[in-house]
Amino acid sequence: MAGKSGNHGSNHRHPPDAEGFRPDGSFFDPDFNAYAIPITLGEWRVGRRQDDMVTTMLGSCIAACIHDPVAGVGGMNHFLLPGKPGDGDTGVAARYGAVAMDGLLAAVVEAGGWRERLEVKLFGGARLIDSGHDIGAENAAFALDYVTQAGVRLTGRDLGGTLGRRVMFFPATGRAYRRFLLPDMAGVEGEVRQWRRARRKSTT
Numbered sequence: 001m002a003g004k005s006g007n008h009g010s011n012h013r014h015p016p017d018a019e020g021f022r023p024d025g026s027f028f029d030p031d032f033n034a035y036a037i038p039i040t041l042g043e044w045r046v047g048r049r050q051d052d053m054v055t056t057m058l059g060s061c062i063a064a065c066i067h068d069p070v071a072g073v074g075g076m077n078h079f080l081l082p083g084k085p086g087d088g089d090t091g092v093a094a095r096y097g098a099v100a101m102d103g104l105l106a107a108v109v110e111a112g113g114w115r116e117r118l119e120v121k122l123f124g125g126a127r128l129i130d131s132g133h134d135i136g137a138e139n140a141a142f143a144l145d146y147v148t149q150a151g152v153r154l155t156g157r158d159l160g161g162t163l164g165r166r167v168m169f170f171p172a173t174g175r176a177y178r179r180f181l182l183p184d185m186a187g188v189e190g191e192v193r194q195w196r197r198a199r200r201k202s203t204t
Contacts, residue, residue: 029053032168032177039078042094044104046075046111047171055168057181058124060136062097062143062159063167065121066104066152067174068113074171075111077104081135082142097142105150120147121156121176123167136160 021027022035029036034053039045041061045054054076056063067074079100085093093099109115125140140159147154156176158165164181 029055034170036168039076041078041080042092042100044075044077044094044100044107045171046073046104046107048073048111050170050172052172053168053170055166058165058167059126059128060124060139062122062124062139063169064101064104064143064147065123065167065169065171065174065176066108066113067119067171068108068117069119069174070117071112071114072172073108073111073113074169074174075104075108076167076169076171077101079139082138097139097146101143101146101150105152115152118152119155119174120152121158121169121174122147122154123158123165123176123178125159126161126163126165128162128164 024037026035026037028034032053034051035049037045037047037052037054039054039056047054048071054065056076056078058078061078061080063076063078065074065076077094077100079097080095082097084096084098094103105115105118108118122140122143125136125143127134127136137160143159144154144157155174158178161180166179166181168177168179170176
């Protein structure tokens with residue numbers, strides 16, 4: 001669902017199914033001792049629980065991790081294209097950076113964050129295909145310009161390169177972690193299968 005903010009502030013979690021997934025698509029990640037909340041392009045999630053971890057996988061796409069260090073609330077988005085939808089575009093609007101960034105900022109403020117205190121970290125923008133059109137670089141340039149124009153303090157960035165990334169973000173604390181996804185890295189295929197199962201669970 002595009003622009004899904006979700007509510008992960010509840011004190012109670014529904015029990016997992018036989019595969020370990022919960023109705024919202026989250027699952028327990030023992031590596032981080034947290035509940036992983038996966039998002040894909042055109043989505044954003046906001047949370048404030050200490051054991052919430054919003055996570056996504058990126059190629060040329062961008063993820064912005066926004067956090068209010070005083071309110072202890074934050075969220076992450078995932079967008080595919082720079083700018084905003086053009087006239088006649090019938091696709092998912094939130095796949096565009098302007099829509100995804102506006103939506104995430106509004107959702108964090110609605111959840112209790114103050115615009116003046118917000119901090120952001122940016123990830124992604126890789127060049128995975130050797131072609132004349134570097135959409136990853138365009139996405140990165142857009143994200144940096146958006147943050148400057150919005151007046152949000154940039155506290156970290158990991159942009160560009162030629163490898164995909166998995167990003168893990170703790171919205172309550174602002175901590176963010178990045179793992180490169182190497183084409184021949186053992187376990188990546190299994191991680192992708194788990195990701196797809198999580199997506200199916202959260203959309204049924």
